Amino acid sequence: MVSVQSPVSGRPLVIAHRGGALLAPENTAEAFRAAVAAGADMVETDLRLTADGALVCLHDADLKRLCGDPRAVAEVDLATIRNLLPAVMTLPDAIAASAPLGLLLDVKLTERAVVPRILAELSHAGAAGRTLLGLRDLDLIALARARTSEVALLAFAADPDSAARARAAGANWFRLWQGTATAERAAAVRAEGLKLAVMVGQPRSVALPEDPPFPVGRVDRDGLDRLLALSPDAVLLDDPRLLADILAGRPDVTGLSPG
Template sequence: MMVSAQPPASGRPLVIAHRGGALLAPENTAEAFRAAAAAGADMVETDLRLTVDAVLVCLHDADLKRLCGDPRAVAEIDLATIRRLLPSVMTLQDAIAASAPLGLLLDVKLTERAVVSRILPRILAELSEAGAAGRILLGLRDLDLIAMARAQAREVALLAFAADPDSAARARAAGANWFRLWQGTATAKRAAAVRAEGLKLAVMVGQPRSVALPDYPPFPVGRVDREGLDRLLALSPDAVLLDDPRLLVEARAGHADVTGLSPG
C-alpha cells in the first residue's frame, strides 16, 4: 500500500519538513505544518512523547526547558499543564489532522520497550481511525521496536532511525522499509548498501550532536547550505529532512529518482 506524500515529478527526492518546518514557524505546530505545505514540502516530520496522563504530544525534547523555561520532563506533566505552558502543542490526533493531505513522518522518541508496546497499538489505531495509515512513515529508534511494529501493522511504512549507519541489513530484517543516514555519514558506499537491502534512503541534514563533530557539516540539526544539499542530491536519496523545505524545493530540480513510500 502506498504511503502517499504527494511526491513531486519523477526524478526528485521527497522534501520532508523537519519538526514541521522549524525555520518557517514554531517547531512541531500546526502553523509550521501549514507553512511547510505552502513552501512545497511533500511531508512534515514531528516528534512524539508521552505525558504523565498518557497523551501522545508532538514535542522534540524530553523536557520543556528550551521551549518555555520549565525544566520538568514531558513525562511528568499532564496535557492540560503543557497546553497552558505551550498553547500551540499538538497531540497525535491534532498532527494527523493538521498534516493532511501531506505525508506525515512520526518520530517516536520513546525507546523503552514496555512503554512502546503499550502505546504502539494506540498509535496504529488512531492512524487507522483517521484513515491516515496510507500517508504515514513511522520512525522508530530500536530494531526490536521496528519488529514489534511490523508484526502489528503490515500497511504502515517504517523508518529505522538507526544509531549505526552500517545496520541497513539488520533494519531490513526487522521489517523496516526506510533507513535514515545523517548527512555526515551519507556516503556513496552506505547509500548503495541501503539500496542493496531494498530500503529507501532518508538523509537528515546537520549535526547529530549538540557538540559539533569535526567530520560533520558545520550546522546544527536540520540546517544545511546549498553546497551540502548538492552533495546529498548526488547520492540520489529518496528523501531529505531539513528545517527549511524551501531550500530543497529549489535545489532538487533536475536531480533524479523520487519514489513513493510503499512498505515493501
C-alpha cells in the same frame, strides 16, 4: 496524497523537519501550514508521552528550551503543557493538521505499548498510507511490522551500517545523518531494498570531523548538492524551501549560514 511506500521516482521527498522549524514555531499546526506553502511533500514531528498518557508532538525530553520549565514532558499532564504551550499538538491533532501531506512520526519512546496505540490512531484517521513511522529500536520495528503492512517504517538507527538488521526487523526506510551519508552506505541501504532518508545537519553538541558545520536541520546549498548526488529518497530539513526550490529548477538558492 504522498505515497511513502512508493515515493516519486527521480527526486527525493522534501520533508519539513519538526514541521518546518525555520518557517514557524516547531511542531505546530502553523508550521505544517507553512510547509505546505513552502513546497514540502511531508512534515516530520516528534512524539512523547505526558504524565497522563497523551501522545504529544514535542521534540525535547523536557520543557526548558521551549518555555523555560525544567520539568520532563513525562512528569507533566496534557492540560498543564497546553497551558504552557498553547500550540502543542497531540497525535490526532498532527494527523489532521498534516493532511494532505505525508506525515513522518519520530517516536522518541521505547515503550512497546505506544506502538499499537499509534497504529490504531493512524488507522482510525485513515492516515496509515501517508504515514512514515520512525522508530529507534529494532524490537519496536518488528512489533509494528507484525501488526501492519500498511504503515511504512523508518529505522532511526544509531549505527549507520545496520541497514541489514533494520530490513530484517521489517523496516522499509533507513535514516542516515548528513555526516555519515556516503556513497558506500547509500548503496548498502539500497542493496537491502530500503528507501534512504537523509537528515541534514549534525546531531552532536560538539561536531565530529565528518559532520557538517550546522546544527540539526540546517544545511547550505553545497551540502544539499552533495546529498542530491547520492540520490536519496527523502531529505529532512528545517526550511523545505531550500530543497523545493532546487528541485523546481530555481538554482539561486544559497541555503543558510552556520548557527
